[in-house]
Each structure stands twice: as C-alpha cells, then as structure tokens.
Amino acid sequence: MASPSTAARVSARRYRAASPPATRFDKRLSEILTHATDVFCKKGYEGASMRDLSRASGMSLAGLYYYFESKERLLFLIQKHTFTTIVQRLKSRLQGISDPEQRIRIFILNHLEYFLANQAGMKVLSHEAEALKNGFASEVAAIKREYYRICVGLLDDLKRDRGLQFSTRIAVLSLFGMMNWIYTWHNPKVDADAEQIAREMGDVFLRGVMNGTRTRRDVR
Amino acid sequence: MASPSTAARVSARRYRAASPPATRFDKRLSEILTHATDVFCKKGYEGASMRDLSRASGMSLAGLYYYFESKERLLFLIQKHTFTTIVQRLKSRLQGISDPEQRIRIFILNHLEYFLANQAGMKVLSHEAEALKNGFASEVAAIKREYYRICVGLLDDLKRDRGLQFSTRIAVLSLFGMMNWIYTWHNPKVDADAEQIAREMGDVFLRGVMNGTRTRRDVR
C-alpha cells in the first residue's frame, strides 16, 4: 500500500499537466492508457477484463497495479485526459475568432477532428459515460458540463447576433447527438475526412437553426 | 435439455407474432423481458448479472433458464422485439401519406414517440448494439439495415421532389444521431414531450437539408 500507490497517485495528477517532465513512469503509464483505451473501445468497460488489458499492454496483470489502483480509476484517467484535451484545444482554437457562425463551425470541426483522430478514446468517453461512480463520475461530469456550457454560449451568441428563436437546449443536444453518433458508423475507407463531414454537418445544423423561425408546416 | 429448451425455442419464435394466442408461457416470458430490459438499461448488458435479472423478475436464477437458453439470447429477444415493433409502427403510420416532407416528419415523430415511451428498450437497443455475436448480431443488423434503408428512401424522395443536393448518408446518420442521443439527456420532468421535440428536431433537420445548397460561407 505504501510506495506504489503513492507514486501512482502523484503521477496521475501529473498526467494532464505540462508535457516537459515526462518521467519514465509517466511514459509507461500513458502507453498503458493507450492500449487500455483500445481494449475498452472494442469490448466495453465491463466487458474488458484486467487480463485483457494485461495482454494488450504486454505487462503482467499484477504489474498494472503499480500504475493505477483500480480498473475504475484507469477508466477515469482515460476519460479525464480525453475530455480535458478536447476542451483545451477548443479554447485555443476559438481565440481571436469573433463571428458567431464561424465560432460554431470551429466547435464542430474541433469536435469531429478530435473524434476521428482519437476514435477509441472518444468512444470510451461517449459510450462509457455511466460506468464511473461517485467521485470519479462527478469529476468527469464537471468537464462535460463545462464543454456543454461553451456550446450553449456559442449558440446563444448566434441567436443574439442574428435575432433567432429556437430552444438552445434542444439545439445543443441535437448537435452533440449528430456529432457523437459518428462512432457508430464512421468508416475511414468509405467516409470523408473530418473537415468535410464537419462542413456538411455544419451546413445542416446552421441552416436548420438559422433562416426565419419555421419551415412550412402545411397539411393538418 | 429435452422439453424446456424446445418449448423456449418455440415460444421465442412466437414472441413477436400475432397477440391472440398468449399462452401462460408467453405472458411470463414477456414479463421477464420487461424486467430484464430495465436491468440492462440501468447496468448495461455486461454489467447486469443473471442474479440481478433473477431478483428483478422475482424468479429463481435457475427458473429463468426455462424461458431462454442464455443471457445473450435474452438480449437478442429484447432487441429483436423492440426493433421489430418500431419498424412495424412506422410502416403502418406511413401508409397513405405521400408528401415527402410530411413522411419524414412522421418518421421522426414515430422514432421519438416510441423512444420516449420505451426508453429502456430503446436504450438497450442503441447502447448494446455491439454486445451480440454472430447469428444473433446479424439478425438484428438486418432489421437495422431495413430501418436505415427506409429513412434513406424518404430522404431521396425529398431530394427528388424538391431538387435538392446533399449527402444522403451523412444526413440520415446525422438524423439518427440527433434522435438516438436522446437517451443520454431526456428528462421527463424538464423536457417537452415527444411531439414537441419531434417538431423542433424536424424543423432543424428539414430546414437544414432544404433551402438552396449552402449557407453563406464567408470569412476565409
């Protein structure tokens, strides 16, 4: 209980921090996280056993526990790192852009680009959202809420700027649905790249949310 | 191995058929399916144990195996029944409607209404789509493909009717994303009913897919 668990806790805190340090421990941990992400992606969190993770990362079963104290914490580290990264990138990409429509297009592009470049991680994030409990769950939920609120802000800005009327909540959640569902169907050999899909989804969503208030609702 | 497994196989075939017969066996089975659906919804397929299902349905662990031969087959029965029902309802609702826009609105309304009325079943269908293997998986996949193709047909009709240009595949999958994502956020105490959400999502989607070809893509 003494030294390993302490070391693991310290590094876990370091994991998302500045990259420079990158001790041997940190490198090995992030390798394990990468392999674990693939396994969770393929078999699901509950469906993946610690022995699966051991096989995938080429380390003994017991050896894994030197790097994290439980399977649940491992999932937590994956989700937190993935989510933190996508939020970070979004913020930096939004800097200096002021046109509301353009900002939403950047939001969509950032989300889809990261999603397709890190499909496994994003699938684990979307699909295993309910797998964590209590403390772990709430920490990830906080990041999710921040991300959600950013999107709400972008849409409210557009509404104000263009004088539009629609339910922000439904719009935001519809947009997330469009984008996140991609993990169920995207096939790199058939489908276009992130940029083009972002353009097409952006077209549909933005046109859908702008332009007057209603389509013709004839017939009955 | 003799009589029980035969009986179970026979009734499973009967499960989705005409309602009139409804033997004692069939009634009990569908009660079990209902409870199992709730448990799978809450804990996930892998996360739910047969002992959980036994507790939820008020039947002994061994007793369950009189009604189906494996946990996987139980999930299959749930998915097949849910999917078959929603396709059936859609077909009957589409009869007699010829306006392409109206037909798409019916598709959306049917999907969301059934989704919210059978949240547990639809979540198990959406969220556990990859849990089945081989024969079970392909049978459900066939229904899914049929449902998908119906939606593609509706959109292609709209395109032809209105002379529009967009990627049907991306549009259909975006629409499914918008709709299916609902299981992650819908809260009956906060959110509107299916009819209103269907109207709002229909507005966004249809407006997005109609109206010329492009939004103004100014700025760079």
Place this chain on the structure above:
DNA sequence: CTCTAATTCGAACGTTCGTTCGAACTCAGT
C-alpha cells in the same frame, strides 16, 4: 561495481459469473 529505489511478476486470495441438474411443485384434464 555497489547499493537503493523503482519496477515487474508468479501465484494466489475470495468473490462472482453464467449455466446445469435433478428433485419438487402446480395445474388441467380425467
């Protein structure tokens, strides 16, 4: 090379998993 701390591992822990089996019970038809 030496010594210490960091890292890895084989073996085993107690628990829970999905499934099986034969005995017991319930019920409809006689």
Place this chain on the structure above:
DNA sequence: ACTGAGTTCGAACGAACGTTCGAATTAGAG
C-alpha cells in the same frame, strides 16, 4: 384422486473476475 406435462427451485459446477503480496528483477546515482 390420479396422472403427466408444464413450471419452479436449491444447490452446485468450473471458469473467470478484480485485486493483493512478497519476492525477483532492473535501472540509475554514487
């Protein structure tokens, strides 16, 4: 009341689960 099929269950199976522990190995500073 008797019978046979339909239904339920307690008990147990071997396998797999997440986790632990102490010993063995390795790496880096002196």
